Amino acid sequence: MTSQTSQDKDTVLKLENISLSFGGVNALTNISFDVKEHEIRSIIGPNGAGKSSMLNVINGVYHPQAGSIYFRGEKRKQMNPAQAARQGIARTFQNIALFKGMTVLDNIMTGRNTQMKSGFISNAIWVGKARDEEELNRQKVEEVIDFLEIQHIRKTPVGKLPYGLQKRVELARALAAEPSLLLLDEPMAGMNVEEKQDMCRFILEVNQQYGVTTVLIEHDMGVVMDISDRVVVLSAGPASRPIGEFTVDLPRPRDVAEVRHTAPFMALHEAIWGVLREEVLKGYAQQWGAQGPAS
Numbered sequence: 001m002t003s004q005t006s007q008d009k010d011t012v013l014k015l016e017n018i019s020l021s022f023g024g025v026n027a028l029t030n031i032s033f034d035v036k037e038h039e040i041r042s043i044i045g046p047n048g049a050g051k052s053s054m055l056n057v058i059n060g061v062y063h064p065q066a067g068s069i070y071f072r073g074e075k076r077k078q079m080n081p082a083q084a085a086r087q088g089i090a091r092t093f094q095n096i097a098l099f100k101g102m103t104v105l106d107n108i109m110t111g112r113n114t115q116m117k118s119g120f121i122s123n124a125i126w127v128g129k130a131r132d133e134e135e136l137n138r139q140k141v142e143e144v145i146d147f148l149e150i151q152h153i154r155k156t157p158v159g160k161l162p163y164g165l166q167k168r169v170e171l172a173r174a175l176a177a178e179p180s181l182l183l184l185d186e187p188m189a190g191m192n193v194e195e196k197q198d199m200c201r202f203i204l205e206v207n208q209q210y211g212v213t214t215v216l217i218e219h220d221m222g223v224v225m226d227i228s229d230r231v232v233v234l235s236a237g238p239a240s241r242p243i244g245e246f247t248v249d250l251p252r253p254r255d256v257a258e259v260r261h262t263a264p265f266m267a268l269h270e271a272i273w274g275v276l277r278e279e280v281l282k283g284y285a286q287q288w289g290a291q292g293p294a295s
Contacts, residue, residue, distance in 0.1 A: 010037045011073070012181055012213045013058065018067035020053055026239035027053050031067070033232045033242060035181070035215055040207050042216045042224045044272070045234030046280045051217040052094055054234075055183045058215065059091050060084040071181075085114045090179035092170045094186045094217075100159030104169050107158055108144060111176030112137040144175045148202055164195035168202070175206065182206070182214045188223055196220070200227050200256045208253060221276070225269060226256040233275050236282035244275040 013035040020028040027050045035041045043051050056062040058069070060079045069076045071087060079087075090111070098107050145154055148168055153161060158169055167187055174182060184203070188196045204227050206212050218224050224231055225248055233244035248268060250259055259265050 008034075008036075009073070011035070012037050012071070013215070014070040015058075016068045016070070018054075018057060018064045018069070020050070020057060020062055020064045027237060028057070028064070029239040029241045031234075031240070031242060033245070035213060036229075038207065038211050038213055039229040040203070040214045040216060040227055042218065042228040042231045043234060044218065044221060044224050044231055044276065045240065046236045046276070046282070047219075048237040048240075049234040049279070050237050050240040051234060052185055055091060055185050055215065055217060058084075059089050059183060082114075085177065088178075088180035089183065090174040090177040090181070091183035092167075092174050092185055092187055094189065096163075096166050096170055098158045098166060098170055098173070101157060103155050103157055104150060104161070104172075105141065105145070105154045107169055108141045108172045108176050109137065111173035112141065114177055140178070141176050144172045147175070147205075148172050164191045164198075167191065167195075167199065171199075171202065175212075179212060182212050184214060184216045184218075186217055186219065188218060188220060196223060197256060203227055204254065204256070221269065221272060222260060225250075225265060225272070226254065226259060231272060233272065233279075236279045243279065244272065246272055 011034050015034070016032050018028055018031040019026065031054065033041075043054060045051055053062060057064055060081045060083060063078050071089075099110070145151055148171065150165065150168060150172065153165060153169075158166055161169070167190075171184075171187060187203070188199050191199065200223060203214065203216070207214055207227075216224065216228065228248045231244075231246045231248060232242055233246070234240045235243045246268065250262070250264060250268075
């Protein structure tokens with residue numbers, strides 16, 4: 001077992017030579033990168049690059065055929081998502097995974113499941129520890145609701161909300177778990193410009209005010225650069241692999257509305273796009289080859 005003393009003490013998560021395949025098709029090949037304490041670490045790549053699969057490996061949905069995962073210096077054994085959640089790993093999903101018939105408040109409360117310690121009997125009669133626990137859980141949820149500015153929809157069924165607000169509710173549910181590591185799978189997909197700016201602001205504030213380490217997947221390269229500390233670029237799939245590593249050396253606190261007009265931002269954007277461009281074209285070519293020409 002690798003101890004904390006033999007690794008960088010600032011490293012929260014480290015992946016070494018991760019390979020993942022499905023039925024003989026390689027999805028990920030020799031993926032290695034690390035995530036530092038309190039940083040926003042982004043993964044970018046074309047469609048089919050295995051970005052979501054990478055998050056599924058981190059939170060225990062998928063189990064790689066090769067490689068090692070270290071969490072806070074300890075080599076992690078095979079685990080399921082519930083065990084990962086108890087370690088302090090929370091996530092959102094590319095496709096919204098909320099209970100559409102339940103209210104915003106009730107959906108966010110489900111994020112507190114990993115914090116519940118009282119037994120069945122005390123919960124059934126709702127006395128003592130169970131009552132105190134329930135009150136604490138509601139207090140934490142209300143804090144998240146205030147933080148994400150969704151007080152006005154707290155009693156609204158999620159299914160009646162516009163897409164952008166549903167994405168914000170999903171983030172709220174993840175934050176209700178009080179994670180030390182937050183995995184965000186395309187949190188701004190399908191949003192308009194204003195909604196993206198709001199989500200960027202919230203992600204930055206979660207990182208800056210609460211110190212939550214974040215791993216972000218996002219297709220919008222501008223958004224990635226707006227909020228990230230470091231970016232790893234994956235090649236087109238199958239058998240995706242890291243092909244670029246960049247540090248976003250821009251000052252914090254970072255105003256996402258202004259940073260895009262600076263010379264360092266534009267230079268870095270050009271450098272990342274220079275690595276990514278060919279892989280995006282490969283991804284399109286593979287999709288075209290699989291689907292055939294449109295009639």
